[in-house]
Amino acid sequence: MALIPQSFIADLLNRVDIVDVVGQHVKLKKAGANFQGLCPFHSEKSPSFSVSPTKQFYHCFGCGAHGSAISFLMEYSGLGYVDAIEDLARSAGLDVPREERTANDVLRQQQTMALSEVMSAAADWYRQQLKVAPRAVEYLKGRGLTGEIAKRYALGYSPDGWQGLEAVFGTYTNDEVAKTLLEGGLLIQSEQTETNQTARRYDRFRDRIMFPIRNPKGQTIGFGGRILDQGEPKYLNSPETPLFSKGNTLYGLFEARQAIRSQEYVLVCEGYMDVVALAQLGFPNAVATLGTACTANHVRMLLRQTDRIVFSFDGDAAGQRAAQRALEACLPLMSDDKEIRFLFLPTEHDPDSYVRAYGAPAFEKVIKEAMSISSFFFKIASQDHELTTPEGRAQTHHAAKPLLLSMPPIALRTQILRELAIRTNSTPAELESFCGLTIAPTPVQQGSYSSTNQRAPNFNQGNSSNRTQGAPWQASKGTAKRVATQNLAPPQAPTDLAEQMLRVLIQFPHLGKALDANQRALALQASELRSAKALDLMKDLLAQCDLVELIPGENGKPPTVGAGAFALFQEQLSRSELAPLYEVLRKRVMGSDLEIEGAIADLDGAFKKLELTHLKTEMTEIAQKIAGSTATEQDRARYRELGERLKFS
Numbered sequence: 001m002a003l004i005p006q007s008f009i010a011d012l013l014n015r016v017d018i019v020d021v022v023g024q025h026v027k028l029k030k031a032g033a034n035f036q037g038l039c040p041f042h043s044e045k046s047p048s049f050s051v052s053p054t055k056q057f058y059h060c061f062g063c064g065a066h067g068s069a070i071s072f073l074m075e076y077s078g079l080g081y082v083d084a085i086e087d088l089a090r091s092a093g094l095d096v097p098r099e100e101r102t103a104n105d106v107l108r109q110q111q112t113m114a115l116s117e118v119m120s121a122a123a124d125w126y127r128q129q130l131k132v133a134p135r136a137v138e139y140l141k142g143r144g145l146t147g148e149i150a151k152r153y154a155l156g157y158s159p160d161g162w163q164g165l166e167a168v169f170g171t172y173t174n175d176e177v178a179k180t181l182l183e184g185g186l187l188i189q190s191e192q193t194e195t196n197q198t199a200r201r202y203d204r205f206r207d208r209i210m211f212p213i214r215n216p217k218g219q220t221i222g223f224g225g226r227i228l229d230q231g232e233p234k235y236l237n238s239p240e241t242p243l244f245s246k247g248n249t250l251y252g253l254f255e256a257r258q259a260i261r262s263q264e265y266v267l268v269c270e271g272y273m274d275v276v277a278l279a280q281l282g283f284p285n286a287v288a289t290l291g292t293a294c295t296a297n298h299v300r301m302l303l304r305q306t307d308r309i310v311f312s313f314d315g316d317a318a319g320q321r322a323a324q325r326a327l328e329a330c331l332p333l334m335s336d337d338k339e340i341r342f343l344f345l346p347t348e349h350d351p352d353s354y355v356r357a358y359g360a361p362a363f364e365k366v367i368k369e370a371m372s373i374s375s376f377f378f379k380i381a382s383q384d385h386e387l388t389t390p391e392g393r394a395q396t397h398h399a400a401k402p403l404l405l406s407m408p409p410i411a412l413r414t415q416i417l418r419e420l421a422i423r424t425n426s427t428p429a430e431l432e433s434f435c436g437l438t439i440a441p442t443p444v445q446q447g448s449y450s451s452t453n454q455r456a457p458n459f460n461q462g463n464s465s466n467r468t469q470g471a472p473w474q475a476s477k478g479t480a481k482r483v484a485t486q487n488l489a490p491p492q493a494p495t496d497l498a499e500q501m502l503r504v505l506i507q508f509p510h511l512g513k514a515l516d517a518n519q520r521a522l523a524l525q526a527s528e529l530r531s532a533k534a535l536d537l538m539k540d541l542l543a544q545c546d547l548v549e550l551i552p553g554e555n556g557k558p559p560t561v562g563a564g565a566f567a568l569f570q571e572q573l574s575r576s577e578l579a580p581l582y583e584v585l586r587k588r589v590m591g592s593d594l595e596i597e598g599a600i601a602d603l604d605g606a607f608k609k610l611e612l613t614h615l616k617t618e619m620t621e622i623a624q625k626i627a628g629s630t631a632t633e634q635d636r637a638r639y640r641e642l643g644e645r646l647k648f649s
Helices: 006-015 018-023 069-077 081-091 103-131 134-142 147-152 175-183 253-263 272-280 296-303 317-333 351-358 360-368 373-382 390-406 411-423 428-435 479-486 496-507 509-513 517-530 532-546 565-574 579-589 596-627 633-647
Strands: 029-031 034-037 049-052 057-060 156-158 187-189 201-203 208-214 220-227 235-237 266-269 286-288 308-314 339-345
Touching: 006 069, 006 081, 006 565, 018 034, 018 049, 018 057, 018 069, 057 565, 069 081, 069 565, 103 134, 103 156, 103 175, 103 208, 103 220, 134 208, 147 272, 175 187, 220 272, 253 272, 253 286, 266 272, 266 296, 272 286, 272 351, 296 308, 296 317, 308 317, 317 339, 317 373, 317 390, 339 360, 339 373, 351 360, 373 390, 373 411, 390 411, 390 428, 411 428, 496 509, 496 517, 496 532, 496 565, 496 579, 496 596, 509 532, 509 565, 509 596, 517 532, 517 596, 532 565, 532 579, 565 579, 596 633
Parallel strands: 266 286, 266 308, 308 339
Antiparallel strands: 029 034, 034 049, 049 057, 156 208, 187 201, 208 220, 220 235
């Protein structure tokens, strides 16, 4: 089994033009240094989809979709990774080379392929069993489902037996067969005991309506089973497997994609049956979470499909808790062109029963009248707090603070903050100060970055006391006494230097790879001065830079960085735990036309400023010793040396 060399992938991205690749599917127009068009991954009326020919990278400022030419073919055309590479290689007239994989690589791929084939075979068998199970068919008919809908969602039935899947895969006593079925979550193995030395193996799903869970390509990756009669649990899901992750999967999204785009919104429900029943009743744009709380990944997936999300929850306490978790997942991903609403049905109804009781027009009406995200924000923040008392208003501020801090600095956050100030008899300034949002925007750097006209990412939260600048520093006679008697803080580096370095390194990671130990220490110190968040980001970014591979030079020439390096590096950063922060930085640099020479100059200038600041800080410390009569002769000599160095800096 062979692997495509990473060096070939980098070379391929250097040879193809992402504008040509994307332009075959999206109408693009020149917009400054980049090209713009309507995003193909979600419905929009004004273009927010940007393609950079210099970075060989696309990014949608609406839904967040981004990547290289390879990523675009995978997401737009549904191609696999290898297929996308081969398609691009053919267009560039290249043959795709292969290199031998390690034994672990081969084993991992074989396991994934085996699992995928097993899940597909199980889904086929469950569908066949439904055809010969009158009781299961009658149950579905009783829920108002037709054969057409059952076929669309590939519904099936797991018979009431302990080893039903043996008919497909063979005896469970075969350890190889059992191992794959166990890994796919189709089989359960009992514990061995002293009295029973043989572990018992039996089907996880028995006497249940089976709902196959499919990935965006339509491949079955897991199952949900609904019991026919009374019993617990009513719904049983596949466990986490190498193929299936509840926090990254939405039931029905594969089937609903076209309807979501045509209806221009998605309805998020709590159960499989809700999704299927709503499709039967004229709402095919519904999806469901899989027995877990709504996650940021769920929201991110949905915003790639549409700008409008309506969450539907039961009106009971459990529904309120689920809605609050959904709110917390949505707030960090909000933008002013998105609309998110929360629908709470009466406790005696779910979406299916509500439509059957009152009709589709009534359900459409309650969807349109669903609570806005801002209204639900106020409800959560003030819940159980008496706004007529100072204590209640303070408790509301306390509850609202983490929610406000989680939001990006968009107009909606400003509006929510102002409205909350009115409701709590406060001023916006007081509320901003309490939440730590009263931070002046970082001045735009003159030079290479000024063309972006973007505000810097909000890495400033915290450490605000460290940003106080002392009086202008002068290396002249009497300075030491003035510094000591005025009790001024030592000079500090401008906090925007950390932002400047982060912007350079995310665009040119090989410059980060080449930094020496002293430069890395300076970069980390500047980031720590800015905030703890910026420090974490700089640490991770430097580590990510070290992983970058350069394209080997030919005929003894030094290694080079190709045009596709930016795109490859962004895909690498997308797998980091700090991916959301990198997303903020990436948005800021997409419009930058910074060239390598300018990047080197900016980085060099930043380090010179930091070194100069450290010299001044050291000199200030010695000056305070001199004023306090605690300085040694060695201190005085160092003071004179620093003065000379600063004089010629």
